[in-house]
Amino acid sequence: DGGITQSPKYLFxxxxxxxxxxxxxxxxxxxxxxxxxxxxxxxxxxxYSQIVNDFQKGDIAEGYSVSREKKESFPLTVTSAQKNPxxxxxxxxxxxxxxxxxxxxxGTRLTVV
Amino acid sequence: xxxxxxxxxxxxxxEEAFLTINCTYTATGYPSLFWYVQYPGEGLQLLLKATKxxxxxxxxxxEATYRKETTSFHLEKGSVQVSDSAVYFCALSVAxxxxxxxxxxxxxxxxx
Numbered sequence: 279d280g281g282i283t284q285s286p287k288y289l290f291x292x293x294x295x296x297x298x299x300x301x302x303x304x305x306x307x308x309x310x311x312x313x314x315x316x317x318x319x320x321x322x323x324x325x326y327s328q329i330v331n332d333f334q335k336g337d338i339a340e341g342y343s344v345s346r347e348k349k350e351s352f353p354l355t356v357t358s359a360q361k362n363p364x365x366x367x368x369x370x371x372x373x374x375x376x377x378x379x380x381x382x383x384x385g386t387r388l389t390v391v
Numbered sequence: 392x393x394x395x396x397x398x399x400x401x402x403x404x405x406e407e408a409f410l411t412i413n414c415t416y417t418a419t420g421y422p423s424l425f426w427y428v429q430y431p432g433e434g435l436q437l438l439l440k441a442t443k444x445x446x447x448x449x450x451x452x453x454e455a456t457y458r459k460e461t462t463s464f465h466l467e468k469g470s471v472q473v474s475d476s477a478v479y480f481c482a483l484s485v486a487x488x489x490x491x492x493x494x495x496x497x498x499x500x501x502x503x
Contacts, residue, residue: 284434311490311491318498319495319496320480320493320494320495320496321435321480321493321496323490326490336490368434368435370434370435370491372491378423378440378442379423379425379427379437379440379482379484379491380435380437380491381437382427382434382435382436383434384433384434385432385433385434387432
């Protein structure tokens with residue numbers, strides 16, 4: 279079955295360390311997205327990519343980095359520059375237009391101690 | 392810019408009650424409209440969508456009608472169940488805008 283896989287589901291890191299969250303899709307979607315969700319809040323867009331080797335900053339890109347070397351993969355690195363990285367991270371994908379909605383992964387809960 | 396405004400939560404209802412979650416939007420173009428549901432600890436799932444005015448999206452007993460004249464897409468269900476407890480997000484997509492715009496989410500709790 280086609281879908282999006284995020285791994286790991288739970289991630290713990292020490293403050294000051296970089297950490298990379300994985301996102302893989304087999305839906306043949308062109309576009310991929312990373313969102314951050316804090317408790318009781320909505321979704322905030324971090325980065326998005328419409329095509330391989332190209333990506334754009336979203337609303338809260340500071341302290342994060344991404345790459346898009348393959349159509350299927352869009353990893354997110356949370357760097358030590360991100361001041362408050364503890365959150366729930368959601369990856370999504372869509373066709374290039376996005377007019378039919380997004381497909382979401384099950385999320386990664388990152389806790390920095 | 393494009394935006395979505397949802398009814399503030401949390402919303403608490405008894406089982407078998409009628410549900411309405413209001414959603415209104417502002418869009419520069421002609422949007423597609425969506426409702427997503429998020430169960431605890433999970434990602435978002437597409438619940439229903441509508442791509443043009445007067446379209447009605449429906450799924451699992453939920454319905455929403457695209458009302459262009461009132462720029463609304465209210466979510467309704469005639470008889471809710473405990474298993475409907477979740478957070479519901481209204482969203483829009485405008486062709487060429489390259490991203491989905493979400494409302495802030497409405498937490499729904501159904502008591503037995």
